[in-house]
Amino acid sequence: MIRVSGLCKEYRAEGKTHRVLSNVSLTVNRGEKVAVLGRNGAGKSTLMRLIGGVEVPTSGRIEREMSISWPLGLQGGFQGSLTGNDNMRFIARIYNKPFDYIRAYVDDFAELGRYLSEPLKTYSMGMRARFAFALSLAIDFDCYLVDEVIAAGDQRFQRRSHEELFERRADRSMILASHISDIVKAYCSRALVLHRGRGKVFDDLQLAIDIYNEL
């Protein structure tokens, strides 16, 4: 279970304090897939970074009783000048997984072929997304933080992601930040709607999407 309570995050820029998240609470149970809906700049990615432990909150608590992936977004978490293979080696060492297993899994899932021996900075957005997602699936977390990554892949990748997350790992949790309602409907059962840093959880997904569309 992940329990987020009273989360606030402020940034300072040009001498002014800017509050990005204000008193946001959210609970994610094992096996639950929760959407985070919000327009650009609503604080979705910030919330993901805080839950993933990349940044530290200004105030509030995050209790993590599950292993949580790093935020799987369009960037971050990798060294662009290193090859796909070297990035995998680094991750394999950190999480103490055999490199051969990781490599085989990523090769099969992400279908990047010879690109794995090229520097990551030469990858397209879609390739990076596939690489990051495949790698996190290979490590095997209890909860995946997915920030628009699924939307970045093509149809085939979306179908395989769906298979992996729902058929083979139905007991895993996911927090999916997106503003594409089709993807949210296909993956999630509940939603947190973020607007100007404030958040409200809806158990009725359709209601959440309707409210988000009105924002």
Place this chain on the structure above:
Amino acid sequence: MREATGGVTLFRGLAVQRRVIGALLIREIYTRFGRQSLGFVWIVAEPLVFAVPVLFMWSAIRGSHEHGIAVMPFLWSGYLPILLFRHLGGRVLMFITANAGLLYHRRVTILDIFVGRALLEIGGNYAAVIASFALFYAIGAIDVPRDLPMFYLGYFFMTWWSIAAALIVGGLSERSDWVGQIWMPYSYMYLVFSGFFYLADWLPPTLRYVALCQPYTQAYEMIRGGVFGGAIKTYGDPGYTAFVLAVLTLFGLWLMREGRKYVVVE
């Protein structure tokens, strides 16, 4: 193959940390020196390239003896600690921001990143100490330090000081840009007041007292005492030095932890 959840014991925590630091070390070598095997040679060669020409130049300008002691061992034992201090400090400026991507992996802490970098710099510096010693010894420019334990003790304190200073500089540089601006002039001024150019014994008593408040000057006294043995008078005080460095280290660790709050990850 599942990732374990929280609640790790200290023992497991240490095992994880060792693995993470090892992975960071390898990554740092790859990103800094490339993947060719020559890259590993560079770790040793980099400090040497700085040190050898400078040392030859100075000893040529200044003659072989000064204040009755040999110039080459004096400069050798002075310059390599300078490189350690400068390279460690220079490497950590804004290092949290520069490595923010690594923080995506919650197992990697900023202290791990720091330790990874510091180990590489210290390892390179020690290798350079040995290599340059071998070189100068082979051409008869320097002798084996007379009091080796004292030399090691001095170098240990010098390493500790460089680490403490790097923690402070690294932590402060996350808060404010001007730390990076003053680092350059400071690291040059350091040449003058650190003890690289002098022994405390050569100073008038008041100035000597002030100089010996500095932990690095203390470390220099011990290093020089080690190199020259009873031939010179030195004033190193290990107890005082250890105390000051412990305080500075705690301050640096605190700054580093606070620095985490200022990090904005892209």
